[in-house]
Amino acid sequence: MSVEFCGLTLAHPVINGSGTFDAIAARRAFGEQLRERFPFAAYVSKTITLEPRAGNPPPRLWEAPAGLINSIGLPNKGLYDYVREDLPALGEIGIGARPGAGGTDPSVPLITNVMGASAEELAQLLEVCNERTEIAALELNVSCPNVKTGLDIGADPRQLEAVVSAVRGRTDKPLIVKLTPNTADVPDCALAAEHGGADAVSLINTLRATALAPRRSPGGSERWLGGGSGGLSGPAIRPVALAQVAAVAARVKIPVIGMGGVQSAAHARDLLDVGATLVAVGTESFRDPTVAARIARELARGVPAGEPIGAAREDSGA
Ligand code: RRO
Secondary structure (H helix, E strand, C coil): CCEEECCEEECCCEEECCCCCCHHHHHHHHCHHHHHCCCCCCEECCCECCCCECCCCCCCEEEECCEEEECCCCCECCHHHHHHHHHHHHHHCCECCCCCCHHHCCCECEEEEECCCCHHHHHHHHHHHHCCCCEEEEEEECCCCCCCCCCCHHHCHHHHHHHHHHHHCCCCCCEEEECCCCCCCHHHHHHHHHHHCCCEEEECCCEEECCECCCCCCCCCCECCCCCCEEEECHHHHHHHHHHHHHHHHHCCCCEEEECCCCCHHHHHHHHHCCCCEEEECCHHHHCCCHHHHHHHHHHHCCCCCCCCCHHHHHCCC
16 A cells, blocks of 8 residues: 655555654664554654754643643754754664665655744755755644744745745755644645645644643633643544645645544545545554554555444434
């Protein structure tokens, strides 16, 4: 069930959503098993910025009905330590092309997700990554709902096109733009990314959300999350993701990576059926780190279209 995506041949259409699977930590937990049975057809890194970032103060998570609100705030070691420490560590797990291995390289392609506070910063991120043969493609995060970088460009088609076209020439690698769902016209933004020179778009990132502190002063509105607000993921956002992926796939010619609340092969099938080329699994991997492998296996076997109609629904007479 191999899939062609931006010049890469992937073993199957299931990858991870950025920031939802830490392969280096998973190696510590699962050892060699992780390498032998890596669940994703390509591995997407957590967002990397030029300088190291500590992220938001805790609490960073809130469990919502059928979902998870995160306010992680982009913690990462910065570009240079990522290149120096993480690329070799990922290589040991079989992630990232081995220099000189050529077409027979069995490693899992590495997609590095980056975010910059300016076009100059982004250009530097792309240029440094462009020199790294381990990296197969780049994903530009213009959609984080947690930090005010002044770069809310992902929500504005004109700014998005300007930034993508300003940095496009800094890398020969496929450039994926991860869109924000928190804007009035997501297909317009997708089209802007395509016009700016993106090779693919990915969506959806988390939906802006917040939670109040459970024990707060009477009548108070103190927030639970250290960062104030966060982003909602998980099954709660699946129908929104399906609508946005369908609308974007109908508008652009470039490939689409669809994600949002995928828990099963039927959910993945839905996104593929509305036009996604690849599907990413995110929040569900926190519950079951092997779920993506099962989804890929079931997709290959063929799943019936649509969600199975549960007994509860039939009983209710709906
Ligand atoms: O780090 C985060 O808080 C974060 C990021 Br960069 C993102 O793109 N989406 C999200 O829900 N959280």
